[in-house]
Amino acid sequence: MTFDMELAAKRSRIDAALTEYVADKYPETLWEAMAYSLLAPGKRLRPLLCLAACEAENGAESDAMPLACALEMIHAYSLIHDDLPALDNDDLRRGRLTSHIVYGEAMAILAGDGLLNMAYETMAAFCCIDGGQTARRAAAMRIVAVSAGAYGMIGGQTVDVLNENRIVDETTLRYIHENKTGRLFRAALCAGAAAAGADAARVARYDALGSAVGFAFQIQDDILDVTSSASTLGKNVGGDSRNHKNTAVSLYGLDAAKVRYDALCGEVRSMALELAGESFLAALLEYTAVRLR
């Protein structure tokens, strides 16, 4: 099977699992809003990274699928809340109108809350399945929880919001990148590996790998905001500069950002090969880092 076929097959199993979680519930408006964002067309990078790391550690797909879905729920909720008028005030996301434009602000806030909470309902239920894997699943859940919260992703979003319209230094920009985007990539790889039974030393190697690929992804995102078009990206471009956002491009300049990006891609490649050899994981990381070059 080629990488593209395997990617499509895994993505479709992820989408099928996600669909199950939000099918036919009461109150309808809430679940509809949750489904609208959760099932929006997307690359499903975080769930794919989670499944790939689990596979690289010889785990079955079922050892990681609920964690993979939980990561996508957390990603989807963070986009809904990020797009709200009080935050980035964006009306286009993944090629569609944002949640608060379609469902109103109140429902967008509640749908975001609902997806965040559902991520933990999903992981808690996964911990409770009999079969002697409760401890390693709880450990994987803990990795996700710490990464998604105020010590991680929410911390990154906060510093990003607080520094809009201000020039930041490299340390601050690095904090934003590492936490707003990088932390969930790292969590995806680490949780997938931990759920397959990887020991702490191996999980730490997945963490370093996730850090590199997350940083590469973010720089790429900043570059694309300058060089790409709305129809390619499925969201408004130039938004970073319009909102006076600090990005790798505004800090380093476009050319230096590209150089840094290329170096990171090389790092990701060699780390992945050392960890798992030629594998779906290695190909997926390559795909993640270079998605639109």
Next chain:
Amino acid sequence: MTFDMELAAKRSRIDAALTEYVADKYPETLWEAMAYSLLAPGKRLRPLLCLAACEAENGAESDAMPLACALEMIHAYSLIHDDLPALDNDDLRRGRLTSHIVYGEAMAILAGDGLLNMAYETMAAFCCIDGGQTARRAAAMRIVAVSAGAYGMIGGQTVDVLNENRIVDETTLRYIHENKTGRLFRAALCAGAAAAGADAARVARYDALGSAVGFAFQIQDDILDVTSSASTLGKNVGGDSRNHKNTAVSLYGLDAAKVRYDALCGEVRSMALELAGESFLAALLEYTAVRLR
């Protein structure tokens, strides 16, 4: 020790534990906003119910304290988001200005997200402590997660928001009451009992007890919104009627609501005595139901 002394002692241990979770972190504004709401003066009913149920099942306080704190974090986040302009648009809560008035809307949304996520960070870490209690703690966490989400509290908030300015039937009002308020009371009792090792049959009895006390509490709340004053309640009164909210009073009328409330208090009393005899739990439930009569 009298009930009042025991209540004060437990409350102060809960507050000390809550304070630890939000002390001195980066980014400061986020943690300050989280602490502002989490540590606001309050009755700490949900954590108290959780500790009391654990104690009634012969558990140690340390078997339930992280769950108790997580319940207060969830309660605090739900108040922050509920008070937002897009939802109830309230500027006074627990006798102080609401989060978005003090910190702005963006930070209030993120602080709410941060507290919700922190509840799960706390419970996940609790599951991961060695000592053979991972499975029962995961079960307790699952109870909390399901109760707090779209199947529970968030579902109740949604139906409440969707029916503002509309007359609802008794079934709908009951759904709102059971989920918006009752579910966390139930979860508090059930999680405390489960963490102490109670079996499914006993946990189910705590669930019924929580349902009754939650309903009594909500009717009481609706009655007080009509009959009390802002200085006693620490929040604006008459808000329900001003916002055309559906309440037990608007549905049944004030006198019938009082009759129903008295009957529920009797139920709570006899269920608690059957379950745990004369105990801190029984006294706490009495206190919860009749707090301001």
